[in-house]
Amino acid sequence: MTGLEIAGIALASLGAAEQLFDCGTRIHRRMTKEKQLNLLLRELQMFEVDDNRQMLDNYVRAAQPVLRSQLIQPADKERLTRKWERIKDQMIEINNLLDTMMQNSSILNSKARHEARDRLRDIGGSRVLSSRLMEFRDDVSFLEKQLAGNPPTLLTGKTFNYIDADNRRVWTNGVFLCKGKLTEPTDDGKSKAKWYLAEPVSFKATEDREALKESVAILASKLQRAQPTRGLFKLVGFREELDPSKRAFELIFGGDFAENFPPSLSLFIAANPAKPSLNFRVNLCCQLATAVLEAQLLGLVHKNIRPENILVVETAQSPMKTASEDQIPSLKLVGWQSARHVAEGYVTTLSNAVTPQRKVYQHPERQLPTSEHDYSMAHDVYSLGVCMIEILRWRSILRTEASEGQPPGVSNDFVEAFAKLKFAPNEREEADRYTKYPRQNKAVLLRINETYIPIEAGDKMRHIIHGFLTCLDRKDESDDEDEEGEEEGEYVLLGEVERREQARKFMDTALMDLRKVLCAI
Numbered sequence: 362m363t364g365l366e367i368a369g370i371a372l373a374s375l376g377a378a379e380q381l382f383d384c385g386t387r388i389h390r391r392m393t394k395e396k397q398l399n400l401l402l403r404e405l406q407m408f409e410v411d412d413n414r415q416m417l418d419n420y421v422r423a424a425q426p427v428l429r430s431q432l433i434q435p436a437d438k439e440r441l442t443r444k445w446e447r448i449k450d451q452m453i454e455i456n457n458l459l460d461t462m463m464q465n466s467s468i469l470n471s472k473a474r475h476e477a478r479d480r481l482r483d484i485g486g487s488r489v490l491s492s493r494l495m496e497f498r499d500d501v502s503f504l505e506k507q508l509a510g511n512p513p514t515l516l517t518g519k520t521f522n523y524i525d526a527d528n529r530r531v532w533t534n535g536v537f538l539c540k541g542k543l544t545e546p547t548d549d550g551k552s553k554a555k556w557y558l559a560e561p562v563s564f565k566a567t568e569d570r571e572a573l574k575e576s577v578a579i580l581a582s583k584l585q586r587a588q589p590t591r592g593l594f595k596l597v598g599f600r601e602e603l604d605p606s607k608r609a610f611e612l613i614f615g616g617d618f619a620e621n622f623p624p625s626l627s628l629f630i631a632a633n634p635a636k637p638s639l640n641f642r643v644n645l646c647c648q649l650a651t652a653v654l655e656a657q658l659l660g661l662v663h664k665n666i667r668p669e670n671i672l673v674v675e676t677a678q679s680p681m682k683t684a685s686e687d688q689i690p691s692l693k694l695v696g697w698q699s700a701r702h703v704a705e706g707y708v709t710t711l712s713n714a715v716t717p718q719r720k721v722y723q724h725p726e727r728q729l730p731t732s733e734h735d736y737s738m739a740h741d742v743y744s745l746g747v748c749m750i751e752i753l754r755w756r757s758i759l760r761t762e763a764s765e766g767q768p769p770g771v772s773n774d775f776v777e778a779f780a781k782l783k784f785a786p787n788e789r790e791e792a793d794r795y796t797k798y799p800r801q802n803k804a805v806l807l808r809i810n811e812t813y814i815p816i817e818a819g820d821k822m823r824h825i826i827h828g829f830l831t832c833l834d835r836k837d838e839s840d841d842e843d844e845e846g847e848e849e850g851e852y853v854l855l856g857e858v859e860r861r862e863q864a865r866k867f868m869d870t871a872l873m874d875l876r877k878v879l880c881a882i
Contacts, residue, residue, distance in 0.1 A: 364453040372445040373428055378418035382408055384452060391459050397478060401455070401485025407494075417494070420501045427504045431579040431702055432512055437504055444497045451490050455481065512578035514585055516598040516613060520544055524554050532622050533669060534698065535561045541613070543597065556618035558594060561602070561609040562698045570608075574601070577610045579702045583659040584612070590680040592652025592694050612697055617676055624675075626692070626748070627668035627757055636755040639818060640882045644679050644689050646749045646822075647875045651681075652694040653745050654868045657738050663700050664736050666744035667722040668751060670696030681879065701736070718770065721758055721806075722747045724833065725799035739832050742868060746829025750810055753818045753826075758809070771795045778808040806830055821878055825871055832867060 370380045385408030392402055407413045424445075428438055461477040484490070511517070523541045530538040542554045564573045577599055584596040594614035602609040624632065626645075636642075649671060656663050663670075677691035720728045724743040727736070751757055760772050770792055771779075779786075779795050782804055787797035796802055807830055814823040 364456055367449050367453050367456065370449060372421065372442055373425055378414070378421035381449070381452075382414045382417060384456075388452065388456055388459065395462075395478075395481075398481050398485060400488075401481055404485055404488060404490050405455075407491070416498075420498050423505045424501045427501065427508055430508055432508060432575065432582060433504055441497075441500050441504060444493065444500055448490070448493045448497060451484070451493055455484060455490075512575075512582065514578060514581035514596075514598045516600040521598065521600060521613065530620060530622060534696065535563070535609075536695070536698075538618055538620070538622060555615070556620065557597065558614040558616060558618060558695070560612040560614070560695065560698050561607075562599075562612065563607075563609045566608065574610065576701065577612070580661070580697065580700060581612060583661055583702060584697065587655055587659060591655040592648055592692055593655060594693050594695065614695075616693070617674070619676075623672040623693075625669050626671040626673055626752070627759075629673040629690075630668075630751070630755055630757065634755075638687075640686065640879070641689055642752050642755065643818065643822070643875070643879045643882060644681055644686075645692055645752050647681055647872070647879055648679055648692040649694070649748060649752070650745060650868065650872045650875055652692065653741055654872055656694070656700075656741065657868055660702050661700050662736050662738050663694065663697065663741050663744075665696050665699050665719075666694070666741055666748060667719065668748060668757065670694065671748065681876075718759055720796050720799070721771070721775075721802060725803050726833070728799035728802065737833075739867070742829050742832045746810075746826045746832075747806060749822075749826050749829070750806065750814065753814055753822060754809075758806075774809055774813070775805055778805045778812065782808060803830065819878070821874070825874055825878075828867075828871060 367381075367384050370377055370384070374380075385405060389402070389405035389408050392398055392405065395402070424441060427433055427441065458477040458481050462474050462481075465471070465473040465477070507513075521541060521543050523539050525540055528540070532538070537559055538556050539559060540554050541557045562573070562577050564570060581596060581599040584593065585598070587593040587596065589595055594616045597613045597615050600611050600613060602611060653663070653666065672693045672695055674691040674693055675688075679689040679691050682689045722744045724740040727740055747758065754774070756772065756774070758772055758775055760770060775795060779801070782801070784795075784798075784801050784805075786794045788794070790797065795805075807827065810823055810826050810830065814826060
């Protein structure tokens, strides 16, 4: 047996406890004739007892879901892994000292043997191996209870309560504002009633409630770490709706809310039809891109980025505004009910909510009732590009009201681009007349970008948005023939592997370019 064998026993591996116990048994049997090492022999006798073997196996099995869980903080996982490594390090040291004793058994090498023996005596006398095993067991027990019990982001009746719960300001998708009060003091040392934004995450009677609770807890733990100046409201925690008929958990966000909702981006544009300055519009684009990047850094995919889920907080200033600039409001990304944490860039949800109003903002892979591909961070990048077209054009891609000769659902810009591409309308479904086919929707948006954005905001902004809309295209699938002379792949995610590995880097690079444009205005 070598130290390498012991070092190779990973805590997350199958049979880790069995392997460690076998190594301990072999070390013990190597020492049975060493009468002067009785204290260490007693320590190592634990490896000869089947009950101890089973106990260690139980703790290792309990540790493995702890290591896999997103609810446990990375620092806690690292600490647990370090304690496992310290147990192995101690066993490696004992094994190496035994090797030294046996390799120096002659009289000429008695000094090395005696030094090794004395060190083994010290180890036995200090009971360091038992102590390290107990530390490992205690840590596993603590983290296991944390995993099994209420997550730290869960708000109970002891920590948070609604005040006048019937007096709610209801918005879309069940989102509402309501007065509430935290029982623990806030950062300013006070506990007072204020307005909170609640986003319900509903589940069906047939769904696994506990599985959803864990998923929401993971989502909440990540959202709670969001930076306050990067486009997300501060998450207070999540609560469980006590009314069993509602079957929902609620994400509770704090902010400078009054009785009424801040307007969504689409409502804000409609209420302020006069196009603001280019600096104003690019600033909003930068804020939104920052929020999307923040979600990616938190390991989240939003899945529903569209103007209705972007709030314009006029009472707050843009964090990117300079002192010399006019009032520029703050943007906040909301609508996290469908968001999920990701593993290596993916979540495993293939179903989609398919309506003309949503399809326009979704990547073509997500515009079918059931997709072939998992949701990825790059799909959010595509949605960001669509929203940026609306911000820079200062008009919606959708038509909120029907007019004579124009079916509800899409704007004149969309219809004109559709016609220029010589696409045939879908005559069978009036509501989906221009948005039936995903690839056509993307081509129309690319045409709108090519036609209008250079005039509205310059060629650099057109290039950035083109990159967002083609972020999952392969090099030979690019829809923009005019960009063949540019650096190949600068804004392009090339395929399935790249969408996992490059989405964050892609967004970070694009955001830097957006900020350069903002500074140049």
